[in-house]
Amino acid sequence: MSTILNQISTVTALNVQSIPQRAAMSVATVVAVALAIAVLLFFLALSNGLEQTIKGSGAEDVAVALRDGSVAEINSVVTRDQINILAGAPGVASANGAPIASGELLVIVDGIKKSTGTKANMPFRGLGPQGLLLRQNVKIAQGRMFTPGTNEIVAGAGLLREFDGFEFGKSIRLRGGEWQVVGVFEAPGTVYESELWADIGVTQSLFDRPNVFQTMRMKLNSAADMAAFKDYVKADARTKDLQALSEREYFAAQASQSTGAFIGIAWFLGAMMAIGALAGALNTMNSSVTARASEIATLRIIGFSGFAAFMGTLIEALVLAALGAVLGLLIAYVFFNGRTTSTLGSGFTQLVFKFEMSPGLIANAIIVAMIIGLVGGVLPGIRAARTKPLLELAG
Numbered sequence: 464m465s466t467i468l469n470q471i472s473t474v475t476a477l478n479v480q481s482i483p484q485r486a487a488m489s490v491a492t493v494v495a496v497a498l499a500i501a502v503l504l505f506f507l508a509l510s511n512g513l514e515q516t517i518k519g520s521g522a523e524d525v526a527v528a529l530r531d532g533s534v535a536e537i538n539s540v541v542t543r544d545q546i547n548i549l550a551g552a553p554g555v556a557s558a559n560g561a562p563i564a565s566g567e568l569l570v571i572v573d574g575i576k577k578s579t580g581t582k583a584n585m586p587f588r589g590l591g592p593q594g595l596l597l598r599q600n601v602k603i604a605q606g607r608m609f610t611p612g613t614n615e616i617v618a619g620a621g622l623l624r625e626f627d628g629f630e631f632g633k634s635i636r637l638r639g640g641e642w643q644v645v646g647v648f649e650a651p652g653t654v655y656e657s658e659l660w661a662d663i664g665v666t667q668s669l670f671d672r673p674n675v676f677q678t679m680r681m682k683l684n685s686a687a688d689m690a691a692f693k694d695y696v697k698a699d700a701r702t703k704d705l706q707a708l709s710e711r712e713y714f715a716a717q718a719s720q721s722t723g724a725f726i727g728i729a730w731f732l733g734a735m736m737a738i739g740a741l742a743g744a745l746n747t748m749n750s751s752v753t754a755r756a757s758e759i760a761t762l763r764i765i766g767f768s769g770f771a772a773f774m775g776t777l778i779e780a781l782v783l784a785a786l787g788a789v790l791g792l793l794i795a796y797v798f799f800n801g802r803t804t805s806t807l808g809s810g811f812t813q814l815v816f817k818f819e820m821s822p823g824l825i826a827n828a829i830i831v832a833m834i835i836g837l838v839g840g841v842l843p844g845i846r847a848a849r850t851k852p853l854l855e856l857a858g
Contacts (some may be wrong), residue, residue, distance in 0.1 A: 505799060567680065
């Protein structure tokens, strides 16, 4: 065993030391692997950041009611009577004698993206008086909350990072009305930072949606009350056309809809580029074996086994793939990890979030790189193992 290990380490050292002699092809292989890994990580980090932002927005003790069958609040309708019924449901928490509940309306307005200077849909949410109390970890970072009954807006900090025209103190014109941005709020890692908030009554009036609500949010006394609340909604004939679920469940469903396409794109493009990198690895390793044919034959004469030649070639391919993986990870961290971007969410409005790497994504990328190296090194390794000693060739 020690003999074969010594042979493998010797052959591997010789192979790795000879890489500079094939610098151009070796660098091309490393770069091809790196690009495949960087593209894969780009879409996986995008998908992961989007998923974490959406899922991180939900609470277990906040119930969301919307029209049964609606996949997003943009196509839901909840009546005012239903809003009043749900606000008085068992288990709904109260503050200062009033239920912590908010009937809400989400409409679409145009914004200008800083990165492209083009128009994009933005979410404009009308909130009830208790709306802020229903959002976890939200704080007014600049200015103040809007005053009910006025044309005042507060803007999410994430939205301001991506869009022009909604900065604190600005006056903007939407749907024929003048609106004043009186505050900026922060809600790190949530979808709320992508929104504009205003009073529900004013929003309904100026957007021609009188008495129209799309969702109802209610703070429950505890998460344990959620099951009973759901049963209450279905048991009452006046609300049985609604579905109730926890905010965490609602956003988990939204996340699965929003991220599926990005994951598919990630693996499709990653596979296509991996095939290209694999072709480059095969070419590089075959050239390596050809260039070292005499050297390999000489080693066979002095007693080195074909298995040692095979393993030396395979390890060389894995080393090149590992270098490509490291370069791909560096590209990912430098160029997009932690960067803010925006994309269309399930409500057809822009959702601001950050690219987010994770140990799991890094592990997947390394595995892909090692597969490229493994497959790219097997056939050239077999060829190296079958190289005949010089004496046999002479005979």
